[in-house]
Amino acid sequence: MANEEWRAWPRKRRKWGEVLAKKRVTLADVARLAGLSTTAASMILTGRPDTRLSAEAHAKVHAAAASLGYRPNIAARALRTDKTRTIAFISDYVATTRFASGLIRGALAGAEQAQHVMLVLETGGEPAREIQAIEAALDRQVDGLIFAAMRAREVFVPDIAINVPTVMLNGTSPRFPVSILPDEYRGGRAAVELLAGAGIREGIVLLGYNEKEETGLFRSETVTNRLAGIRDAMAAAGTTFVAELSCWNWEPDHGYDLTRTVLKSLKPRALLCLNDRLAFGAYQALDEAGLAIPEDVALVSFDNDEIASYLRPGLTTIGLPHEEMGRMAISLLLGTPTPARVLVEMPVVLRGSLPR
Amino acid sequence: MANEEWRAWPRKRRKWGEVLAKKRVTLADVARLAGLSTTAASMILTGRPDTRLSAEAHAKVHAAAASLGYRPNIAARALRTDKTRTIAFISDYVATTRFASGLIRGALAGAEQAQHVMLVLETGGEPAREIQAIEAALDRQVDGLIFAAMRAREVFVPDIAINVPTVMLNGTSPRFPVSILPDEYRGGRAAVELLAGAGIREGIVLLGYNEKEETGLFRSETVTNRLAGIRDAMAAAGTTFVAELSCWNWEPDHGYDLTRTVLKSLKPRALLCLNDRLAFGAYQALDEAGLAIPEDVALVSFDNDEIASYLRPGLTTIGLPHEEMGRMAISLLLGTPTPARVLVEMPVVLRGSLPR
DNA sequence: CTGTTAGCGCTTTCAT
């Protein structure tokens, strides 16, 4: 399983503790060196405004802190202040669907900017692990909780006491009013408008519509809203789909099969795919059929998955604004509570799969 | 940018603090309810073995804790014990290359299993942010540090005092002897042996060899070792490459271009691609040239990127054992220090791009 | 303007 190759270092193995050394410098050390009280040192180092200590005192304390390399012990501070400058990010899956990792990245960036730090916990969507994760976070006195779902949906949050601000990210929960979601409705509209803008109003096939929205992984309002936007925009453009193909999951294989099915009976002008992986499969089927993209068939899709940029021609897609959403979760958490549903705009990513 | 839709909840906005309630139950509360001292409660709840308190005391304390929903304050405990059961995972990028997120997932899983929790920090490889990340972690009294690199390489670790166990994950550093890497040499051998096993010993093209290994993103020993394994295995099989194509980066476009170049001058039997994205580009070029995989041209590649499973036929590839590596980082950190370089075996993932 | 004192919640000698 693992192949170990031993290196020089210690002759005899020792415990980690023995390998390391020196205890941390404390505030008392700084105060002592500066010849002042810990109180003075504390006030000066935390930069409290109201209290006026001599400029000389300031200088001495800062000099002492610097020369000793002093760093505050945040755990100790938290005992007094009840603030750890730490936020927990609890999600069902971590970057399993690679693009959803944008949620973490955005949150991480937001936290860093706000001088906070993030505890990341994965629950697999299992209630038992969710409870453990919440408790582990709360036990460490985090200042806030972000509950993230990798696929937008209503999230079940265990009914245990949570006494810190909480934000639902890419999901909703009746218990927590603050939630952040992609603006799927407008995204859906945008996709259709893109086609219309390219002069395509006829011969459009919808790929991946899930007949039973209440089934499977996508029982969320997400896909419902996306579809609502699509249908409204189609109606507004005064057209209808020439065909609607449904499937139970959005993987490349399904896109491939669906597209082959379509091509048997008709010659579509465009494929509107409900996500990029379906579109990927569609590319394969279109290639096999000798149809050129976008001359024969145009494609528009959703998610801005990484593969969208790999395809040739590149896939035009309505992206999920995950990074922006993650960032927003932090600012909502750290700001005044906003008991609202925040909808974040989905970016339009233009590539070659649409005629210009 | 963000579209806000206000929901029912509070008439007037309040601060988060006012929205929440009740202070935490403390050990003193438990002790009081049990009619014992905090000392007794502490000993019983932490399950210290040597001290023998009455069975009755045990029962009372546990009952009290349960009925109050007591949870220890780990920050406070850390003040005494110097153990936070928290580990920091500091990496240059978080899941930017989607498959590298396996490192995090593995570490997360390992931490959870060991009842620890993980602080995740991203540095972008910038020294200033690295310092901040280390300090932020150390200030929170983490029990250990994992330094991860998303692409295996030698990692620069800022020269600041680090007084906790540290493991380099997917990277090396002269300062920290414990490091975990994929066993690239054996992986390289495996790839060639796969081809040989399929009866292919002639007409093999190497795709993506970087002439100047010291340039660009891959100055690591990783690619060097991978290539060494490949060359040794080729020699062992008594054959040589019919062509070696180099490029400066491993993206689909390069694989596409390189393959087209190859096809101009010869008809290869197999392509050995140094990563899956190159292979992806190669697929596109082969498709265009009307060559069938694996009948005309076989492919073997590295990484087991997600796209490898999307391709048709599926791409046979030597995977990066990131999840296993992440898990191992935790166990090394929490166990006895192992001042060694641990090499983790790369899994062989068989799919249709190789004739059977 | 500065220092003393108290205590956050917990574990740990050390008495009883």
Added chain:
DNA sequence: ATGAAAGCGCTAACAG
């Protein structure tokens, strides 16, 4: 067998 008291490092009242 159990509890009192000290103290981890820090900040907040309150004196001086």
